[in-house]
Amino acid sequence: MAAIELRGVVKRFGPITAVDGLDLDVPEGICLGLLGPNGAGKSTTMRLLTGQALPDAGELRALGHELPADSKAARAEMGVVPQLDNLDVDVTVEDNLAVFARLYRVPDVGAAVDKALDLARLRDRRRDAVDELSGGMRRRLLLARGLVHEPKLVLLDEPTVGLDPQIRTQLWTLIDDLRSRGTTILMSTHYIEEAERLADEVAVMAAGRIISRGRPAELIAEHAGRETAEVYAPPERLAEVRLGAEAIGLRVRPAGPAIAIVGSERADGGGIPEDAVRRAASLEDVFVLLTGEEAE
């Protein structure tokens, strides 16, 4: 049984269609990265799964529960780690965890809090107010709060957005641990590296629907080939190179100050300048080609 099953889900906000006929299955025990630019519908999908948004059309099931009718029961078995820090900042670390242990009807609140403190590596800060914690500690606490009841399914909504690389790496280690224990994870992100590093499978979302899905390596092979050539040059020359590459059927995307010619192994000698830097094709190439957005 899939942990999450969405069929033809539509969610509109006035004239804006945030989720547009979304079909999505998340099998049990995998980490699925929902990768998409801002406004792709990732957060709305998360809110639909927690019953905080109601679908205009379509069918949703989470852990076998029909949504939104049975969403309270579904939420009892899932953990949510939000994009925004919504901890109670004046309250102690352990009280923040205890409130959620009670909300999830955990039988032994004290033991659950201790376990969550260990997970977040915050045992020695348990009596400190959240206000006194560093940004990284707060993020770890937020993650631990979502896991205090040992859920079967975890929704991570942009778990590392706005964090510095060091804190991001700390969180990735925690998420990796979770994944290795067999917990099903649906993680929305717009960081390519995060999806590549953590997700068993990636679903690329744009304009409210999934436009491609697979293991990162499969997506790269399907959409970007083996190799990408990056060309660094003045704008006029970049324009010429672009035209040449497109003339032989290659796809070109902007890459900061350069252009990236995707699938350059198919160039057969022509179309790729000799000074181009050749590298393995990446998920970033796929993301930009599919969504037309610059990657982060």
Added chain:
Amino acid sequence: MSASGEAAVRQAEDAERPRLGRLEPAAIGAVVSREVANFRTYWKGTTFSSVLEPIVYLLAFGLGFSATLVDEVNGTPYVEFVGTGMVATAVIFSSALPAMFGTFVKHRFQNTYDALLAAPIDVEELVSAEMLWIGARASVYGCFPLLVTMLFGLDPAPGMLLVPLFCFVTSLGFAGFGIAMAAIVAKIDQFNYVTALFVTPLFLVSGAFFPISGLPEGVQVVAQLNPLHQLVELVRGGAFGFDGVDLIRFAGLLAFALVMWRIAINRMQARLID
């Protein structure tokens, strides 16, 4: 597995799962425990102002007026008249205002409700818990003016033991009112309209500072619909002796709390669920 097989497995699983019902004490208790944890961080300031405020009012209105303008109202020393009336002002200021501002801040600035509603709790439980907590707190703060007035000569009476109950029921209604307002307004400064249009008039025509029998007849009729006026009358009943109509007053306050509870849930549902 075939589609019919999968459906059968699902049905069996659904039957085994405990259904989460409405208004579960565990969910309500968890939200109240959150409020208590937060309250522990700010109770001193709130309690200090709740005790000091009636003392200041009693000194200003009670002693000031009784020394210069009014000696007594219907045979009750003015300081005791005001002291018992102050219960109503303590109740509205410790229920409607915290409900309005607290709910708004938790929803719009702290995203607290997003966090809570991702757990197995629904809007009905969330609003009920918030109202119960505010009601419990206001029922304690509502008694402070009475206790302070005793220092100014008010004799204790057995009926006063019911004052916390009267305060609790009234503050439930005003907490519901405040939560509903927080769900309706677009910006925090719009609470100025709510305060000017509802809170201040209700508190001025509650009969806390002067008997409403001195007001024009039309205003007296309208004042009967004011829950604060009913509370003032019940508190004075507790202090100086009840009469038969007090049961109707109490029933009216229960109805007010019930109606406001449903309105608050309805408005918050619209605000919190997209």
